[in-house]
Amino acid sequence: MASSEVDQKFLGKLAKAVETDNPYLAQALFRILGLSINLSSQLISARKQRRLDSTQAPPLDLYFHIIWLSREGLVLLEQYVIPMVGKYVELKVLAYKLRASFYHIFVLFHNTPPVSTMAFGTPEGQTNPTMPGLPPNRVDKGKGVARDGEDGSLTLQPPHTLEGGPVGPPPGFGPEPPTAFLLKPGDYLPEAHRCFQEAVQLAEQLLWGSHSLRLSVKTEYAAFLYECVHDTEGSRKLANNTIAEVYNATEGVDDDMFNDACELVAVLTKMGKRGLGSSTTLRSGGAQGSGSGTHGTPQAEPTTTTATTTAPPGMI
Template identity: 80%
Template sequence: MASSEVDQKFLGKLAKAVENDNPLLAQILFKILGLSINLSAQLITARKQRRPETGQGPPVDLDLVFHIIWLSREGLMLLEQYVLPMVGNYVELKVLAYKLRASFLHIIVLFHNTPPVSTMAVSTPENHASTTVPGLPPNRVDKGKGVARDDEDDIQTLEPPRGLEGGPVGPPPGFGLEPPTAFLLKPGDYLPKAHEYFRSAVGLADQLLWGSHSLRLSVKTEYCAFLYECVHDAEGSRRLANATIAEVYNATEGVDDDMFTDACELVAVLTKMGKRGLGSNNTLRSGAQGSGSGTQETPQAEPTIQTTDPTAPPPGMI
């Protein structure tokens, strides 16, 4: 996501590179870097509290969700207002900015989308609303036979106290359907916009960067995660992961040692994503997401990447 180590490396490196030419842009990039590092820790905590695929575990802490959405909103605003208008002449920075824009919105979709698309989202208050009136004992429903009271011997009909004839007063119209995070960001369906941003970032990465470039791999790795977690297109996520690995395998451009290490790690993640939702024999698991129908999938060959030193053979991918 916007907190990935690869993105953070490029943020720091590119901010330093443009510092002399564009001090304001460098300053904003350093702010986004600090925000991203903070957001990374928050996301790790949230995912530990509640596994995103199964929904197991206690509900995610509400204060933590507030912080995550606020950081994502601030990062998105910085990108749209300051970074994107100034990245026209920078190739890697332009790809990174488009990727981060999609990434921040990806997080917002996970935690704040209406309707919710993942188990990480916070439910609306009405889902947890109590039907009891403060100050009165709770009523017990007697399986369709009316209301059972604790004092069953007293069959006298009691008039409700003055002011409670209409029952408990609910929130104003419309407010009961809003999530608790509505004060941070307007509720709505952000999924189509996030999908559009990812398509733009992927198209730009394909146009400007070679197949084994770690930033290009970062864009497609998160797009795979977005397809699986938010769009619920497991088959599309697997196809993209395997196609990206094939692009790395076919790339002939050399990379330095640092980019080679990042590429190895991302290919390892893509390899797992290419098998997610499949059983041990590469067939679809029962109840798995996606449009597949139990067809066989051949495991993707592990690629190698050409290093900048032609005399040293590259190590195998993880």
């Protein structure tokens, strides 16, 4: 996701690399990095609270913060970054991946209709469609309003023209989601899917199979397919194919990228087994060095490699 450690590493590194050549682009990248670090803690809090009590949605202020940070990150990307990444290979892939990531967050937390358990839900016990906690509105059967007559008896009088239907709910409690003032409600799933497909295509064209940024794109896309599109088989297939690409890659990587690749392979291995029995295994081999300070394609054993980065959506 836009909050992953791999993406944050590349954001900082690439922002520093283009600072002399394009200071405005570097400034936008550093701002997105700051948003990403802030967003990371918010997403972790939302997922933890959802795991602790799946019947209750996280606090509104947490939702507001997540949607606002994601919206601001997307605006920065589309206005100040994507138009200027044409000549930068890794930065181009990262920019398109981050755009898909922000749309992924919109689908998780703000989509209409909801497609994820992370979406803002109606609290249990809400019986009134417009006002939480109120009983259902009584149906007017056309008998008017009962009032006391002059002799003390009850008489039926037609309702006054100013005594119309029930008072509407205040902003934020109507049929639209409470985050509607931050981001227009709508179905963001098709756009998110298109953005992921474009990012994957760029990653496959511009980066080699064991590049950790390419793995980050494929890992989040597999998570998106699983938790938003609900395509379990497609998610498993993508995860397993990505692992095969890593094993077949011949390019060397430095120590840092090698460690990131090993961690992402461990996550992909778990994704490739979701919904299957424990007997499913994947082939693996030993890592081969390709020179001083570099490694060959990571060949980590799934049973011994432990992911230390924050797991992507759908894995926690």
